[in-house]
Amino acid sequence: MSDPESEPSTRMNMIQAINSAMDVMMGRDPDVIVMGEDVGYFGGVFRATAGLQSKYGKTRVFDTPISECGIIGVAVGMGAYGLRPVPEIQFADYIYPALDQLVSEAARLRYRSAGEFTAPITVRSPFGGGIFGGQTHSQSPEGIFTHISGVKTVIPSTPYDAKGLLIAAIEDNDPTIFFEPKRIYNGPFDGHWDKPTQNWSQHPAGEVPTGYYKIELGKAKVVRPGEALTVLVYGTMVHVALAVMEEAGVDAEVIDLRTLVPLDIETIEASVKKTGRCMIVHEATRTSGFGAELSALVQERCFYHLEAPIERVTGFDTPYPHSLEWAYFPGPVRIGEALKKIMKDA
C-alpha cells in the first residue's frame, strides 16, 4: 500500500472521490469496466461516472438497458470471463429485481464451483434517505445483503474513505455491495435538517489523494475516541451520531464500521469492553436490521462488561415516508433519547 500522506491530494466531495476511485482503477487495470443505467455519456444521475466514458471509451464505460437483473447477470458473466465489472444500480431501491443474480449467483459462485469461477464485481448504489425521495429513493437495504453469505457490504462516510474503500472493493475478488450514502454526497449532515447544509470543503476527510490508495475492507475506524460509551454506526449516521455526542458533551467512542461484512469485530469488542456501554445507530428499519446482528455479537462477546442494555437507534419499521421524512429519520432527538437511557446510571 502506498502512503497517502506523501501523495498529491485535492478537495473532493464524495461523488468526486468515487469518480476518482473508478478513474484510478480503470487507469491501472484494463479489465475494470463500468456500466449501468445512464452512466455513460451522461455520467450517471448523480454524476458519479462523469467523464469516464470520454476517457476510457464506450466498451469500458457504457449505458445499459433498464434491467437490474440483466446488469448484475451480465456482470457475473463478465467476471467469469475475467473482467472486473463495477456496475451501478441507480438507486438501492431498484436493486431488488437483481436479487436473484446477486444472492443465488454472484454470492454463491465461488462456493458452488469450488473456486473455479468467481464474481469479482463491485455493485455501487446510492442508498439512504433525507432527500425527500419518497419510498423508492430512500431505502437502506444493507441488512438484506449482510444476511447473504458470500457478498461483502461496504458503506463509506467520507470522501476519503469512499475512494479508498471503493478501490479496495474493486480489487477484491469477491462480490461487494458498495452503498453510497447519497445524503452526504455533497457534505456531512449533522441531522439538523432545518439548518444550512455543510459541504465537504470544510471537512478534513474532504481532502483526498488524487492517485491510488486503498483502505482495507473489514477495518472499522474510531472516529472519536472516548470512555463513556461505544457508538457503532456507518454511513450518513456517523455524522449525525458524532454531532449528538459533541452537543451532549458525552465522552463517547464513535466507531465508523465502514465494512459491515466482514466486520471488524476486534475493534468493536475492545471498545465495548473498555466503555461498558454500546449504542448502535442505523437509518435502516429496525427489525432484522444490521443492528440486530451487532447487538447479538456484542452481547455474545461483551456480556460481562456491559453496564447497561444495548441501545438500538434506527429508522421505524415502515416504508420510507415522503412528507414525514424527518419524523422517520433517526435524527438527533431519537439518538439523544437513547443516549439519556443508556447513560442513566453512569
Add this chain to the structure above:
Amino acid sequence: MATDRVPDHLKPNLAPLSLYVPEPKFRPGDAVDFTQVPIPPAGQARRPDPADAADSFIDLAFDLVRVLDDEGQAVGPWNPRLSPDTLRAMLRSMALVRAFDERMFRAQRQGKTSFYMKCTGEEAVSVAAAHALDYEDMCFPSYRQQGLLIARGWSMVDMMNQIYSNTADRLQGKQLPIMYSVKEAGFFSISGNLTTQYPQAVGWAMASAAKGDTRIAATWCGDGSTAEGDFHSACTFASVYRAPVIFNVVNNQWAISSFSGFAGAESTTFAARAVGYGIAGLRVDGNDALAVYAATLWAAERARTNQGPTLIEHFTYRAEGHSTSDDPGQYRSAGEPTAWPLGDPIKRLKDHLVALGEWDDERHAAQDKELAEQVKAAQKQAETNGVLGHGLHQPLDTLFDGVFEEMPWHLREQQAQMIAEETASGRPWARK
C-alpha cells in the same frame, strides 16, 4: 482437439470480435435531422378484423397506424369517425393536461414540492386511451399517464393535494409526488419501481376473466422500461392465459439520458415484442389522438371478446426533461423536440377540428386561457391545505397507518416512541 473450431473459410480474414454499444444520432450541439425515421403516410396501414389471428397481421408491428394527415384530415381504415363533440372533449383534456403540467412543474421550481414529471408531447397517448376505454376498465399506469386521470374527469385539486403531500392528500404524504392512486377512477397505485405494473395488469385481467366479468385491464410503460424482466413475464402470462389486457409501450425515444437503442430499438420495434409472444401487436403514431383512440378501441374489442392481449407501441417523443431532476440539454440535442416529425399532438388534433370547421384559433386561445384559469384556481384551493414543507403539514400520527391492516405491537411501540420524540423536541407537528 477442441481448440480449433473456426471453419476454414473464415480463418484468413477473421477480425477480432468487437463490442457494439449503441449511440444516439444526436448529442448536445448537433443539428437534428430526423429524415431517417420512416414515417409512412396517414391512412395507409391496414386494419384487420379484431377477430383475426394475431399471427395474420405481424406486418402491423413494423408499420405505423396513422389517421391524421398533414392537412388535418382523418383518413384510412383506422379513422374512428368520432363526433365533433368527442374530438373537442379530447382536445380539451389534452390541453388541460398540458396546463396542469406547466403549473405543477413551476410549483416544484418554487419549492412547493419535491418533484414533478411532465408528459409534454405525449398527451394523446393517455387522453385518447381514456376516451376509448370504458370508465370501468382498470388502468395500471406508469408515472407519465396523468392524462388518464384528467380525461376521466378526476379532481385536479385532489391530484395537487398529492403533489403537495398536504393535509388533504388522500395518500397521507406517503408517496413521492405524482405517484397517484385513485381506485375510484380505475387508476392503480403508481409504483416508483419500473414495470412492476405490467404483470399486475395481467393478473387483474386474468381475475376478471376467471370471474366472468366484462371489464378489461390496460397498462403503460416506457420504451426503456420494456427491458425489465417484469415486462417479459407479463407478456408470457398474458399470452398463455389470453388475458384481456392492453399493453401500451410509450416509446418517447428516451429513458432519462438513454435513447431507445438501449432498450433494443435499433434492432426492431417495440410492437415486435408481441410477435415473439404470439400476441397481437400494433405500432401507432402516438402523437395522433385518433390513431391512439382507434388502436385502443380495437385492442379493447379483442380483449372483450376473449381474443386476448394486444401490445400497442405508441411512437412519440418526450418533448421535455425526464423530470424536475434532469436537464435534457446535457445529453441530447436541443433541436430534437421541434424537429420531431410527428409534430405536437395537441396542435394536430386542433388542426383537424379546424379543418372540419368545428373549431378555430379564437376558440382555442379562449380555451387555453380558461384552462389556465381553471388550473390556477385548483392550485389555489389545493394550497389552502398546505404545500410540502418538511412534513409539517402532514399529520404526524399517520406515519404508522397502513403498514399492516392492524398495527402489531412493535409498530405501536415505535409510534409511541415517535410521539415521545415530538415532545422531547419541543416542536409539535400537525395531528390528524
